[in-house]
Amino acid sequence: MKAAIVGGGVIGGGWAARFLLNGWDVAVFDPDPEAERKIAAVLSNARAALPLLSDTGLPAEGRLTFPATLAEAVTGADYIQESVSERLDLKHRVLAEIQKANPTAPIGSSTSGFKPSELQQGALNPATIFVAHPFNPVYLLPLAEIVPSPASSPDFIAQVQETLRGIGMFPLHIRKEIDAHIGDRLLEALWREALWLVHDGIATTEEIDEVIRMSFGLRWAQMGLFETYRIAGGEPGMKHFMAQFGPALAWPWTKLMDVPPFDDALVDLIAGQSDAQSGHHSIRELERIRDGNLVAFLRALKDRDWGAGRVFNDHDRRLAAAAPAAPVQQNPMVTARMVVLPSWIDYNGHMTESRYLFAGSQTIDAFLAKIGAGLDYVAAGKSYYTAESHIRHLDEAKAGEGLSGSVQVLAADDKRLHVWISLTRDRDGVEVATIEQMLLHVAMAEGRTCPADPQVLATLSPIAAAHADLPRPEHAGRHVGQRKPIPA
Template identity: 50%
Template sequence: MANARRAYAKLTFAPLPREGSITFVDTPEEAVTGVDFVQESAPERVELKQELLARASRVAPAHVVFGSSTSGILPSQLQRDMTFPERLVVGHPFNPVYLLPLVEICGGDKTSLDARERARAVYELIGMRPLMLRKEIDGFVADRLMEAMWREALWLINDGIATAEEIDDAIRFGAGLRWSFMGTFLVYRIAGGEAGMRHFMAQFGPTLKWPWTKLMNVPELDDVLLEKIVSQSDAQAGNRTIRELEMLRDDCLVAVMQGLKQVGFGAGETLAEYEKKLFSGATQAPTVINQPIEVQRRRITADWSDYNGHTNDSRYMQLSSEALDAFFRSIGFSNEYLATGRSFYTLESHIRYINESKVGDEIVVTAQVISLDEKKVHLHSVMSQTDGTVVATGEHIYLHVDTRLKKACPIGAELLIVLAPIAEAHANLSKPEGVGRFVGQSVK
């Protein structure tokens, strides 16, 4: 529960329903007293589950739907001894259940359509994504796919081809990233190019007879199966073109990798290391300092837009902050400098919103030193369209600190040798409009 609370605090800012309570009882009969829905999550032992479901169903009113969390036992087996067996469905979730939305709903021989739909409604109510199985089958859908991969992985280890870590890396740095938002068929549709799934199947269908896997028992790829796959792929893609799907894939990959970068794991850790190298190679002291210094160009992406279709107001603070980070790097504020226990902390910031920007716009950010003393630097940023239209400005005061002693200290000489001449040159420039404004100050 502690993990769930911690995760939900990060997952959404939406108001959550009041947290329920947990009550421990001695019997399954007591557990179902006064409830409208039952989720059975006993160990994967058929006899145990059958007994618990039979006892609970004898006292639960007829309207109560039962869902079982079984990973692979057929619902027809589970409902065998139940009273009103038509209300039993498999509701198979995936761990951690409080984060992964998928729940496979599978009915048995006696399960009613009404029970399936009522179970769907319950799972959707708590934010899950039901997958309604058309037929019951051992292991259902997701576990069968994972089992196939697991068995292949065991062969790779057994044959000395790869280690457990290398197999995991092959997934988490490659196809696994795509699988987090696109399944196998949609990914393969894109691989087929403008001709789509039909072209992909024509190109890679023959490989089904090649020893690329130990799982050589595959259906014959005849015209009937081919048409079935192509038509289902067409329906899945809808009206999206291959180019649109490619852009959607790329946007999703960027979002996933940027998210992983925030936690410093997997492909996000690789991205962070690559960025560090890029920043290191691009760090050059400004050569033209008698004017505001261009420090960054950024194109507004879809994830930066708000409900009005404009750039979200918080992104201007991010843009200004990241641009001024680039300015600091250009004067020698490097990872090596940070390692000495010295850094800049933000004392005050003020963003002014002047004009709108939207997805696709390229924004140019310039930096100007307003003032500099032994321990503080006052910077101003201007965020403009490429035609010079100012969309926002940022004003920030930074304090140089000893991070070990947690107190202010003089800016390092290795930074001042670059920063001081810039500050001296910028002192001769006109003070930017809006510098020193307070919130709510009337515009003259």
């Protein structure tokens, strides 16, 4: 699949990173001679951050190119994202040139304010032009506001949404055209009030930011506005909240309909306070700080399958389903692919020892699911319990690195499963750990061993037979400190 990105600024670069790191080939067109350098900087941050949000590992990175012409960039593209400056005349010229070279591909515009019907004026094929408005950083924040006009069919927009879900985004279909869509209208209201507070000497830029990030910003990140206020209504819920606080809407608290004098004095005041607040960091440093904090927040939401975290979990499931299916008797069987997460890292910057065992557990759990002894089997009251483990720590793994876990069956009968687990680093194939395990099949209610179900044994037996012909791992059967392997 090929994506064409037209406009290589902060937003265009974020789109390029999002597609590229999800396995798409990406062609970027921007006449700016600095475009490649700027895109490289965005990609560097994206490569450090986005993989930390995938528990299955992202697909192999696509191919990035910088064609000399716009026509070359969009020709053959399956999806096109326009991210040029917010000038309607410029967008019209660019969209016309795009459709001259590729009249049928979906064209999303990153515009933060224009309506799709405005973008479509005079277009060769208006139906394929729509708004796909993201939020910065595009490679981490999942929302894309999808705004069509009546010219675009529901089936077309549904396909656009599916394309964007495939790169881990949350494509929200906005049913009616409106200037600035939804997100920026909400931000505009807060921005206007914040400007007044600075203008009137009520608060500095830093104090306003502290209010947001120390209070309602934390609530909004995981519950939004209305769900937050529903809780504020107590047990009676939203009706009680509205009855209690609704009359305050008539009070003259805000100045949302007025704009403070936007003159040089206000600009200098805001800029000076902002420099004092965070001028000691470069923009790239601030981006990395932002990305690290976002990854930590999003990881917490992933663990709870809530809000934006659910989007990343859904993307993991899509990636796992799209991965090529390994033959049942692959020798040894690669059953799990994972990424070393920030929470797996110790004070040395390497994967902590307990996480090697966790990665091994992920690998054997995936193997058990393949033979029919997964979560549904456990829910029915039977499971394989680990009776013994011997782990060898062979090499280091760092945050963001991909790991693959494979299983070799050393022996199996109706009640026992003896396996050899190997964890290898994806970037160089180096084995970072091995785990030898003995598992016992247990009837959970009775708490004692019992034969595995026939359908499980029917799947396990041919794998065990195939693996019996494999060379026995050199260190199988070792105990701690033993220098030589036990002969088979």
